[in-house]
Amino acid sequence: xxxxxxxxxxxxxxxxxxxxxxxxxIADGEFMAFLGPSGCxxxxxxxxxxxxxxxxxxxxxxxxxxxxxxxxxxxxVAMAFETYxxxxxxxxxxxxxxxxxxxxxxxxxxxxxxxEIAEIMWIVELLDRKPxxxxxxxxxxxxxxxxxxxxxxxxxxxxxxxxxDTRQRIRMRAYLKSLHLKLEYTMIYVTHDQEEAMAxxxxxxxxxxxxxxxxxxxxxxxxxxxxxFVAGFIGEPPMNFLNCExxxxxxxxxxxxxxxxxxxxxxxxxxxxxxxxxxxxxxxVRPFYIDIGLEKSTRHTIPAEVFIVESLGDISIVSVDVxxxxxxxxxRPDFRAExxxxxxxxxxxxxxxxxxxxxxxxxxVPVQD
Amino acid sequence: xxxxxxxxxxxxxxxxxxxxxLACKQNEFLVxxxxxxxxxxxxxxxIAGILKPDSGAVYFNGTNLKNVPPxxxxxxxxxENYxxxxxxxxxxxxxxxxxxxxxxxxDIRTQVQEMxxxxxxxxxxxxxxxFLSGGQRQRVALGRTLxxxxxxxxxxxxxxxxDAKLRNRMRGELKAVCAHKEATVVHVTHDYxxxxxxxxxxxxLNKGRIMQLGxxxxxxxxxxxxxxxGFVGDPPMSFVDAEYIEQNEKPQFxxxxxxxxxxxxxxxxxxxxxxxxxxxxxxxxxxKDITIASSQDDIHHVAVEVFVTEKxxxxxxxxxxxxxxxxxxxxxxxVAFNSKDTVWLxxxxxxxxxxxxxxxxxxxxxxxxxxxxxx
Numbered sequence: 072x073x074x075x076x077x078x079x080x081x082x083x084x085x086x087x088x089x090x091x092x093x094x095x096x097i098a099d100g101e102f103m104a105f106l107g108p109s110g111c112x113x114x115x116x117x118x119x120x121x122x123x124x125x126x127x128x129x130x131x132x133x134x135x136x137x138x139x140x141x142x143x144x145x146x147x148v149a150m151a152f153e154t155y156x157x158x159x160x161x162x163x164x165x166x167x168x169x170x171x172x173x174x175x176x177x178x179x180x181x182x183x184x185x186x187e188i189a190e191i192m193w194i195v196e197l198l199d200r201k202p203x204x205x206x207x208x209x210x211x212x213x214x215x216x217x218x219x220x221x222x223x224x225x226x227x228x229x230x231x232x233x234x235x236d237t238r239q240r241i242r243m244r245a246y247l248k249s250l251h252l253k254l255e256y257t258m259i260y261v262t263h264d265q266e267e268a269m270a271x272x273x274x275x276x277x278x279x280x281x282x283x284x285x286x287x288x289x290x291x292x293x294x295x296x297x298x299x300f301v302a303g304f305i306g307e308p309p310m311n312f313l314n315c316e317x318x319x320x321x322x323x324x325x326x327x328x329x330x331x332x333x334x335x336x337x338x339x340x341x342x343x344x345x346x347x348x349x350x351x352x353x354x355x356v357r358p359f360y361i362d363i364g365l366e367k368s369t370r371h372t373i374p375a376e377v378f379i380v381e382s383l384g385d386i387s388i389v390s391v392d393v394x395x396x397x398x399x400x401x402x403r404p405d406f407r408a409e410x411x412x413x414x415x416x417x418x419x420x421x422x423x424x425x426x427x428x429x430x431x432x433x434x435x436v437p438v439q440d
Numbered sequence: 441x442x443x444x445x446x447x448x449x450x451x452x453x454x455x456x457x458x459x460x461x462l463a464c465k466q467n468e469f470l471v472x473x474x475x476x477x478x479x480x481x482x483x484x485x486x487i488a489g490i491l492k493p494d495s496g497a498v499y500f501n502g503t504n505l506k507n508v509p510p511x512x513x514x515x516x517x518x519x520e521n522y523x524x525x526x527x528x529x530x531x532x533x534x535x536x537x538x539x540x541x542x543x544x545x546x547d548i549r550t551q552v553q554e555m556x557x558x559x560x561x562x563x564x565x566x567x568x569x570x571f572l573s574g575g576q577r578q579r580v581a582l583g584r585t586l587x588x589x590x591x592x593x594x595x596x597x598x599x600x601x602x603d604a605k606l607r608n609r610m611r612g613e614l615k616a617v618c619a620h621k622e623a624t625v626v627h628v629t630h631d632y633x634x635x636x637x638x639x640x641x642x643x644x645l646n647k648g649r650i651m652q653l654g655x656x657x658x659x660x661x662x663x664x665x666x667x668x669x670g671f672v673g674d675p676p677m678s679f680v681d682a683e684y685i686e687q688n689e690k691p692q693f694x695x696x697x698x699x700x701x702x703x704x705x706x707x708x709x710x711x712x713x714x715x716x717x718x719x720x721x722x723x724x725x726x727x728k729d730i731t732i733a734s735s736q737d738d739i740h741h742v743a744v745e746v747f748v749t750e751k752x753x754x755x756x757x758x759x760x761x762x763x764x765x766x767x768x769x770x771x772x773x774x775v776a777f778n779s780k781d782t783v784w785l786x787x788x789x790x791x792x793x794x795x796x797x798x799x800x801x802x803x804x805x806x807x808x809x810x811x812x813x814x815x
Binding site for chain 1: 672766
């Protein structure tokens with residue numbers, strides 16, 4: 072096992088800047104997810120850690136030792152890909168033994184290791200089978216097991232379960248998490264699926280356009296997104312945005328959206344006197360924290376028009392228009408409303424986040440106990 | 441009105457569609473939902489007339505369409521492989537069905553721009569399909585299908601190639617566009633959320649047969665069988681094997697993999713009396729319907745060992761084992777248990793489904809939590 076440190080890491084392919092000077096420390100035994108849309112640089116970063124890509128600039132350290140020049144096979148990394156390419160003519164046992172035979176392990180040690188890893192991965196009963204006799208989920212397990220036989224210092228997984236169907240994916244997700252708890256390997260996981268990253272990782276590095284926008288626990292990136300990209304990428308449906316103007320009257324602060332006035336959320340109140348709230352701000356709120364009223368009330372003060380109601384069994388997603396801004400609200404499954412119906416919204420102020428409309432970065436909140 | 445009567449289609453020895461009976465209602469949005477290989481696309485092609493059934497027939501307003509060729513069926517279909525005209529711009533692809541109907545240029549322009557705005561492809565109108573991403577091409581294909589008037593729209597996974605965010609937005613737009621049309625829509629998907637969000641009624645298909653036909657609410661809350669119950673919902677419903685016993689004349693379940701007894705609803709006794717003991721008896725429970733306690737109490741009396749907890753930000757998914765069976769339960773974000781902790785679940789008649797030999801015999805009483813979002 073090992074800790075990994077990326078220092079000002081760059082990757083350039085011709086004119087394309089794939090990774091642009093990222094810094095990240097991954098603790099020994101940590102499960103880190105690289106999350107972002109296609110082209111954000113997450114796979115390039117992983118391939119540099121594996122030694123499969125040259126590093127354009129910057130450094131990679133394993134346990135504090137610079138690894139830039141170390142050959143891939145000497146890095147003690149195991150890498151699992153979306154496609155495993157098991158040897159079709161070999162049994163599961165021989166597939167697992169293959170990397171050990173290549174490394175000239177003694178037969179008795181080899182046998183012990185194969186059985187040990189098969190036990191961990193719950194595939195003991197599959198050892199005599201051929202790959203074509205396995206379900207795709209089982210093939211996936213065997214592929215992961217083969218990557219693990221040589222006790223890697225760092226385990227790299229690049230979208231390893233994205234081609235499985237929903238049910239298998241949900242199963243494998245739990246299984247990978249339990250594997251990490253059991254083995255305590257340092258794991259680095261690349262995915263474009265925010266739900267997968269959140270479910271699995273200790274911390275998530277959210278990437279876009281070759282940069283890391285935020286590193287944090289699932290709770291941090293969900294509740295305190297650093298910028299509008301993270302806020303819009305995490306969560307399903309994602310965070311809602313309202314472009315507002317900050318208005319101050321004496322010590323009182325308001326957010327004004329096209330004539331609709333809202334109080335400034337209490338957690339931002341202390342910033343008013345320090346004049347730290349920008350003139351143009353984006354008010355962001357998750358779909359769970361907007362409440363719908365059929366009548367105007369002291370709480371329900373924001374007028375909106377229903378666009379569509381989607382009933383999904385356990386929840387309903389209500390899309391509404393507040394003037395020209397479309398918002399999505401998650402509410403109880405039996406909520407019914409007609410298109411164009413007038414409704415009134417209440418936004419939970421304690422659950423809102425303000426972004427500077429200029430920089431799209433979060434307005435920092437004074438630390439509270 | 442569109443109707444399928446005993447529709448059957450074989451490919452070699454595989455029966456792709458097996459004696460399908462289905463009657464759409466007037467102006468209904470009907471979704472055909474099922475796993476890969478269920479026969480969904482084949483059904484759509486049979487309706488369109490691109491494929492000929494081996495037996496059975498498609499009826500429209502009471503007329504057998506057997507001898508009506510596809511182009512005379514007054515149906516508009518979006519294909520999975522888009523089939524755009526590669527030498528024409530996006531604008532001309534969208535305009536094509538309208539030009540064929542001899543619309544005026546001004547009307548064509550208005551309609552094309554309107555459709556492009558809905559599908560968020562306005563800035564692509566001058567491009568050729570070869571310069572578009574898969575998701576963009578799929579939206580052009582959908583636009584070309586919806587832009588013309590037809591009595592029936594046939595949509596085969598029309599938004600499946602869009603990324604998650606865009607797909608969810610397009611889902612709402614598609615529903616709104618179709619709501620304005622006086623037409624039947626038959627939409628094929630393998631995504632249960634899409635099926636539920638869009639449909640007036642949905643039919644769950646497996647191996648060429650209808651497993652259930654009903655409103656999304658029926659299918660989600662009153663699944664007809666184990667297949668439907670396990671296929672609709674995320675996280676999927678958990679199933680626990682059980683045996684039926686009577687103790688002191690009280691109907692009970694004994695969980696097969698643990699010696700735990702839980703009371704059974706009198707309906708189960710009635711079922712057993714009438715049909716005898718089933719070969720397989722399963723208790724099904726949705727993740728949202730389970731509550732968890734850290735110690736045993738009156739309602740939490742099924743002890744399980746925590747496997748892992750997935751922290752999703754807005755909720756946690758607790759995954760536990762009863763023997764070899766995995767059970768999933770949703771907890772608030774602040775409630776997390778460690779692996780190997782023992783926790784107690786409530787599995788009782790008010791929150792479980794019961795399946796005897798695969799078929800539903802009991803659903804939970806639904807107590808809709810009224811009130812509002814919690815803050």
